[in-house]
Amino acid sequence: MRHPWFIRAAQRMNSISFATQVLQFIVTGLTVGAIYAMVAIGFNIIYNVTEIINLAQGEFVMLGGLVMVFMHVSVGLPLVPAFLSTIFLVMLVGIVMDRLGIRTIRKPSVMTLIIATVAVSIIIKGVAMLLWGKSPYDLPAFSGRTPIQLGGVVVQPQYLWVIGFLIVVAVGLTYFFNRTILGKAMRACADNPSAARLVGIDVEKMVLLSFALSAAIGAVAGMTMTPIALMDYDRGAMLAIKGFGAAILGGLGSFPGAILGGLLIGLIESLGAGLLLSGYKDAYALIILLAVLFVRPSGILGNLQVTKFKRF
Amino acid sequence: MMGKKVAAVLLACLLVGGFAISPASAAYKIGALFSVTGGASFLGDPEKKTAEMVVEQINKAGGINGEKIELVVYDDEGDATKCNLFAKKLINQDKVVAVIGPSVSGLSLAVVPVFEKSRTPLISCAASYKIVLNEKSGKPYPWIFKTAQSDSHAVEAIYTQMQKMGISKIAILTVTDGFGASGRQELLRLADQYKIAIVGDEKYDPKDTDMTAQLTKIKGIAPQAIINWSVGPTQVTVMRNWRDLGMQKMVFFQSHGFANRKNIELAAGAAEGVYCPLGACNVAEVLPDDHPQKKVTMDYMQSYMAKYNEPLSSFGGYAWDALYLVADALKAVGPDKAKIRDYLENRKNFIGQHGVFNFSPDDHNGLSKDAFQMVIVKDGDWVLAE
Amino acid sequence: MLQIRKAPIAAGMLFILIFPWAADRIPGIDHYPDVMIFAGIYCLITIGLSLLMGYAGQISLGHAAFYGIGAYVSGILTTRYGFDPWLCMPIGALAAAAVAVAVGAPSLRLRGHYLAMATLAFGVIVNIFFREQRQWTGGPDGMTGIPGLSLFSFEFDSILSYYYLVWGIVAAAFFFTIALIQSPVGRALRAIHTSEPAAAAMGIPIARYKIFVFAFSAMLASLAGSLYAHYMNFINPGTFDLFFSIKLVIMMALGGMHSIWGALVGAVLVAFLSLEWLHFFEQFEILIYGAILLLVTIFLPEGLAGLPAKLLERARRPS
Known part of the structure; x- marks a missing residue:
């Protein structure tokens, strides 16, 4: 196999070259970005159907990681059953959240609904603390921890799992929303709930489905990131904020936007930490986010016309 | 209706809770x-x-x-x-x-x-x-x-060990909370005294998922050793990244924040060969019998x-x-x-x-x-x- | 919303006046005036926020930054340059207003969630600067030795004196804001909130009003920050982080977004919940906090300030 010139150049040198370093930053940035992108996709699914920004999205990720640790490490289920049962359980949490938290609100203004999601996120975090305590948990990497060397660039096998699952989620959702009746019905709710109701779509069921779906995607993100970063009960809020940033940067409601936004934020953080002062790495991503918003008030791939119709 | 009652009871509990404490003297x-x-x-x-x-x-x-x-x-x-x-x-x-x-x-x-x-x-x-x-x-x-x-004690212990090992060129990695910041300050302050050159000075956040970027930057500088100053999950992640990047030639030092066996377990093998300064109570079993703290630390641990x-x-x-x-x-x-x-x-x-x-x-x-x-x-x- | 009833204001003021006296006589709550000082500081911020969120309809998830700017301006100018603490308050407020105008001009064009994210990002960036500009701010460990307040050799160093100082300032801000709401400015703001296109058609310079309210609320938050710094004699970046911004929005939601009373009720309630009551529940604390928040959003979407009206309505029309 013949590597590109810059990798060959790096191989000739003993210490790590600048180009290899930059490649390493990109690989790491894409991996972290893929996690953010999955969170952002979760935001979009619920946003499209309800206009709510579900700030409990990060808690789904946290639950995904911790439930997986329980299933795989504590109960001892093999990888695949543990994976599937974790998705199922976290989906259940999403459904309960919609039933008990969101639907019961009598006069739902967008602001009240967002506060309700904050309340739910606090409750989920509280329950997770009672169940798992405060210490971090580890999960064995899905296919071992022997790093793969590509030239001077080191790729942990788990990186590939994270990026791979992002691709699976993206392809699966594209198929779901474009090719299945259910997916099309959800899109109809997103475009115009009253019209959707007129043609006989059960909007409430679609809202429920959106919560279940985004909980499932959150769980996938959590399960794939835990072998890299460990997981503890307090991780959700930060992930929610990064994912929210990614969704906004890409343009709310747009799935390609979410992926683009997530990967961009991951890349900026990684390159910023590697090439500039690492203490400010979060600030770099946010400054670029602000700059983009000032030029394009509805994000990179967002549609300004659509935003104007939204209530909030 | 039910929910309203629950809310009322909850509020009542809160109010009573506010009054019910009786300070026994x-x-x-x-x-x-x-x-x-x-x-x-x-x-x-x-x-x-x-x-x-x-x-x-x-x-x-x-x-x-x-x-x-x-x-x-x-x-x-x-x-x-x-x-x-x-x-x-x-x-x-x-x-x-x-x-x-x-x-x-x-x-x-x-x-x-x-x-x-x-x-x-x-x-x-x-x-x-x-x-x-x-x-x-x-x-x-x-x-x-x-x-x-004090952090300075931990830093001096690490620097003394480094002198023994002939290490004089190092990179430091610190977390951006109070723990990391005060460690970083002492690391920078005392370096000259021990004739140690700090050639890399990187930071990360307490909730970060991956520190490969910071370590890759350090890898490019190729110091003899790395000192990491953090607590919680990040100190484990950073060690795994160090191992995965194949940087074992650069000796890894942790701060006294590493002081929990759980961290070795969580590191999944990546902690092998890592140095850190610890209080006596962590290593009670391995202390020599004539160590002044042997008895109190063993009692506490047990x-x-x-x-x-x-x-x-x-x-x-x-x-x-x-x-x-x-x-x-x-x-x-x-x-x-x-x-x-x-x-x-x-x-x-x-x-x-x-x-x-x-x-x-x-x-x-x-x-x-x-x-x-x-x-x-x-x-x-x-x-x-x- | 427009007419201001005198009775609740008089009752509220009386309550604030006699509260320390009463609290001192009830065993177990004699430290409550201390909590009320922080509640008052939060009230200053939420009064500004109620104007911004309730009347101008703009969300902010970054007000902790203005709170922090006030605190750090006071802290830095007094400890490094020996400024008089009283002088630092207007300087901090002006600095916060300047930042608000600079950030607000491009941000307030944004709508809904985009505005929320932009203000959030602003707040986080400011907090990173508090943390990283170590030579100025003391870094994550914070800043010590900030002097207390004094006036003509009278030191505001007791809980009681600071209590009346803070609540005096809250009262002043309250009356000023009510006057503002009743002025043409207030009418214009309500017009903007009801319908931006209609307001624009009537010739209201929407952008200018929005920025004005944003800057005004930033000044109040900055003032609150100064009062916090001089009371604690210490500040650290953790006090002014994103989670405090979210807590401010929670105060607004619990109290009620659309009235200045809601802002006061929400701030006092959250202050007592988070600083005093909830810790009785120990490990269940987080859970109960979330449950209270959820119950209020479910059963009182208008916030607690909407409760009296609701009860009145029910009493009039027994169903």
């Missing part, structure tokens, strides 16, 4: 401020458990001078405002004779003025030297003591693990030291704030979990860099480094 009342929950719970949780265990032990043995001691613990959640309020509550309402904690340097600094103003002894469990040094006067704050080793069934973290030891110091003072001079202060200031040769304390009017920490044992991880356990 025990003379031997000690206050404690720990960050039991929140971002610093890895400190506050073992501290609270240790303090409660010690009080139980003392009371079971008949108390102090025949009096039972009472411990009032408040959880500041790592929040300066709460810590300040609870400090005043302990002093004015609970009328404690002395307070142990807070767990975190920032919060200890936040309540120093409260204790100075109210003339109540405070024995902090946090690291920063600024807690016991009034930078304006150059003298310790009269009413403030601390049991945790009773803690028996009671809570979890590995010992050295942070609990800070609370052990602080509480036994107060108990020691109470035994000697009784429940009088000023006398306790005077007694503590002149206490010598107090054998604690984290060293042998020798307090003086110029030193309210009473420890030296010898309070740390340099340890290396071997076969998943601590071994004393030569």
Whole structure:
């Protein structure tokens, strides 16, 4: 196999070259970005159907990681059953959240609904603390921890799992929303709930489905990131904020936007930490986010016309 | 309708809760401020458990001078405002004779003025030297003591080890919270003294998922060793990244924040060969029998693990030291704030979990860099480094 | 919303006046005036926020930054340059207003969630600067030695004196804001909130009003920050982080977004819940906090300030 010139150049040198370093930053940035992108996709699914920004999205990720640790490490289920049962359980949490938290609100203004999601996120975090305590948990990497060397660039096998699952989620959702009746019905709710109701779509069921779906995607993100970063009960809020940033940067409601936004934020953080002062790495991503918003008030791939119709 | 009743009951509970506390006045009342929950719970949780265990032990043995001691613990959640309020509550309402904690340097600094103003002894469990040094006067704050080793002690222990190993070119990695920032400051300050050149200075956030970028940058500089200063999950992640990047040629040093066997387990093999400075209580079993702290540390380790069934973290030891110091003072001079202060200031040769304390009017920490044992991880356990 | 009833204001003021006296006589709550000082400081911020969120309809998830700017301006100018603490308050407020105008001009064009994210990002960036500019701010460990307040050799160093100082300032801000709401400015703001296109058609310079309200609320938050710094004699970046911004929005939601009373009720309630009551529940604290928040959003979407009206309505029309 013949590597590109810059990798060959790096191989000739003993210490790590600048180009290899930059490649390493990109690989790491894409991996972290893929996690953010999955969170952002979760935001979009619920946003499209309800206009709510579900700030409990990060808690789904946290639950995904911790439930997986329980299933795989504590109960001892093999990888695949543990994976599937974790998705199922976290989906259940999403459904309960919609039933008990969101639907019961009598006069739902967008602001009240967002506060309700904050309340739910606090409750989920509280329950997770009672169940798992405060210490971090580890999960064995899905296919071992022997790093793969590509030239001077080191790729942990788990990186590939994270990026791979992002691709699976993206392809699966594209198929779901474009090719299945259910997916099309959800899109109809997103475009115009009253019209959707007129043609006989059960909007409430679609809202429920959106919560279940985004909980499932959150769980996938959590399960794939835990072998890299460990997981503890307090991780959700930060992930929610990064994912929210990614969704906004890409343009709310747009799935390609979410992926683009997530990967961009991951890349900026990684390159910023590697090439500039690492203490400010979060600030770099946010400054670029602000700059983009000032030029394009509805994000990179967002549609300004659509935003104007939204209530909030 | 049901929900409304639940809400009403809940509100009623809250209101009653606000009134129902009846301050029983025990003379031997000690206050404690720990960050039991929140971002610093890895400190506050073992501290609270240790303090409660010690009080139980003392009371079971008949108390102090025949009096039972009472411990009032408040959880500041790592929040300066709460810590300040609870400090005043302990002093004015609970009328404690002395307070142990807070767990975190920032919060200890936040309540120093409260204790100075109210003339109540405070024995902090946090690291920063600024807690016991009034930078304006150059003298310790009269009413403030601390049991945790200063960061400078840990840094000196690491640098001394590096000199022994012939390391002179290093990179440092610190977390952007109070713990990392104060470690970083000491690392930079003391480097010249030990003829060590810091060629890389990287940071990451306490909730970060991956530090490969920072380590890759360091890899490009190729120092002889790396010092990481953080606590919580990130100190494990950073070690795994170091291993995965194949950087084992650069010796990895952790701070004393690494002081929990759980971290070795979580590192999944990546901790092999990592150095760190530890308080004696972490390595009680491997201490030589004639070590002055052998007995107290073994006792603590055994009773803690028996009671809570979890590995010992050295942070609990800070609370052990602080509480036994107060108990020691109470035994000697009784429940009088000023006398306790005077007694503590002149206490010598107090054998604690984290060293042998020798307090003086110029030193309210009473420890030296010898309070740390340099340890290396071997076969998943601590071994004393030569 | 427009007419201001005198009775609740008089009752509220009386309550504030006698509260320390009463609290001192009830065992177990004699430290409540101390909590009320922080509640008052939060009230200053939420009064500004109610104007911004309730009347101008703009969300902000970044007000902790302005709170922090006030605190750090006070802290830095007093400890490093020996400024008089009283002088620092207007300087901090002006600095906060300047930042608000600079950030607000491009941000307030944004709508809904985009505005929320932009203000959030602003707040986080400011907090990173508090943390990283160590030589100025003391870094994550914070800043010590900030002097207290005094006036003609009278030191505001007791809980009681600071209580009346803070609540005096809250009262002043309250009356000023009510006057503002009743002025043409207030009418214009309500017009903007009801319908931006209609307001624009009537010739109201929407952008200018929005920026004005944003800057005004930033000044109040900055003032609150100064008061916090001089009371605590200590500040650290953790006090002014994103989670405090979210807590401010929670105060607004619990109290009620659309009235200045809601802002006061929400701030006092959250202050007591988070600083005092909830810790009785120990490890269940987080859970109960979330449950209270959820119950209020479910059963009182208008916030607690909407409760009296609701009860009145029910009493009039027994169903």
